[in-house]
Amino acid sequence: MARDVAGYTRCPSISVLAVPNPIAPIRITAFTATSALGRGRDAHARALRERRGGLRANDFTAEPLACAIGRVDELEEAALSVEHAAYECRNNRLAWLGVQADGFLDAARGAVARHGASRVALLVATSTASIGATEEAYARIEDGRFPADLRRPQVHTVHSAGLFLEQVFGTRGPCLTTATACSSSAKIFAKAERLLRLGLVDAAILAGVDTLCGSVLFGFNSLELVAPEVCRPFDVDRRGISIGEAAGFALLERDGDARAPVLVGWGESSDAHHMSTPHPEGLGARRALEDALARAGLAATDIDYINLHGTATSKNDEIEAMVVAGAFDARTRASSTKGWTGHTLGAAGILEAVISLLAIEHGFMPGTLNSERLDPRCGPQVLLANEEADVRRVLSNSFGFGGSNSTLAFARADAVA
């Protein structure tokens, strides 16, 4: 297969930034996801194995927009309880639905009881948070004012899910929201590792939540990045993204069940190139990848599977394919699962971390749904069909507007270097 790595070899030196030292692995003692594929790990594993996608024709926006979306069913009926009514909005509903799956809420509350509330951090990630509620307030404006039921400042803030989930979990440790567009919920894994390494907390609850809203559907549409049909990552005829919504959660602890999978590395970088277009030589993506491997103490040849960012935009996939082709040999497998879930933006990092952990747990690597003819820039790594395999070590890529890049490295409990 053709490999276009011409640009790759011309990369300017980035060695001015020091190579990071290896880190100690962090246990992931509970994790779950809710997306268009359903609620919880089994729903995701089954849909991935059976190649059953969750995308549907857009039935979300009042103004018609021809595209596919990854919508979570029954959010409209999932009102928050009276005690949480002040936080009522679609994004917090999705967070509430998401914590119920796989017993995550009990696991997180258990960690709070075990370690003490002030020793547990709550790290939330989102891109648009509950802007849907703000959009609704503007749509229903009365005499220049928000309608009375939406005059709740705590839902018109990017930290809304943080305020809400702090009540839900009962944590009293550090609590903040990371909002770096589509890398947001990958970056909270790095934040958790730093807090745990410094001994500032004993556990971190990670939450990535993003919901469908007019801002992103019409915003990405204005950039001509939305596909008119289901997205086809790495396909030579790909036409753009399908937007989805998701909530993902993970509980990270320094100590814990020795059989639990581990976070072994992370890398973060900035493209320093353009607000909404990736660096043409994949400089930032490469640096995030190299730093994740360095922190994990791993070589590229140690990696079995990479869950790619793979949004199905022309530029993202071209550059990500080039970086992967240049850095990995043919044994490593890589795919984008956005054909199943859509691009869940600020929740994509943690949703795809969960999918990467499912690949380890179930011993299979999802391919790339909806795509038929691979872009010739792809190396032999990019999978279209699912593959059964012994999956020991995985990477997950997340890239966002503003040139914000992150790569995470996970390993099976028995495969720590």
Added chain:
Amino acid sequence: MNTLDVQIEGIGLWAPGWPDWDSACAGLRRGEGPRADAAPRPTPGLLPPAERRRAPDPVLIACEVAAQACEAAGRDPAGLCSVFTSTHGDLAITDIMCETLARAPREISPIRFHNSVHNAPAGYWTIAAHCHAASTSISAYDASFAAGLFEAAVQAASSGEPVLLVAYDIEAKGAFAELVPITAAFGIALVLAPARADVELPGLRLAAAADAATSPVALPEAFLALAHGNPMATSALPFVTALVSDIASSIVLPFGGRGGLRVDFR
């Protein structure tokens, strides 16, 4: 939570009438008034001229204070990891986007859309500074300044390298302004480095406090309206006032939930 020890290598500040840290410092220390000749918007030299004219206010303010802090610290901006924090991000874009969506969703401007992300100032900053180092953008509602200070100190302590902290909020616009009455723009930046015994710089020790009862720090009158009218200034102004004066050896900043972040000045 254990403690975090960092030192401040440089500070940058911008607010209406206070175009730089030196002028604000003179106001905080000696009661000097705001500069009547100060420009209504900052014009950070780091940005290309076209960006200086058309970039959104949070980008201008963040880049201005970040450049000031790096210069004061004698640090090359290209080499610094950064933490950007804001309570509400770009409320002018929020107002325009939501108003447009309600009226004619297909008229959303693509540039405005990519400028609407919470990390837009970080994106513009890393591009202008040719910085490939990691950058994060966070919010923690009324604890956003403390959360930024904490995250930057965590990064400095965990990497052993200096970290740039940029904190800002801009005025609320349109219908949003009734709910979140922010009446003035404000930005502050700090270059924080891991504490070193052999370097004489102002030091901070951060630790969790059991409750968020903020110890009152009396601000000079010229800063009261700013402290009341901007959520980032509400926390940051008592912090810098205590830093540059002998008023207090420590303060407690709101840090989410019922907790506080205790800052000891050393």
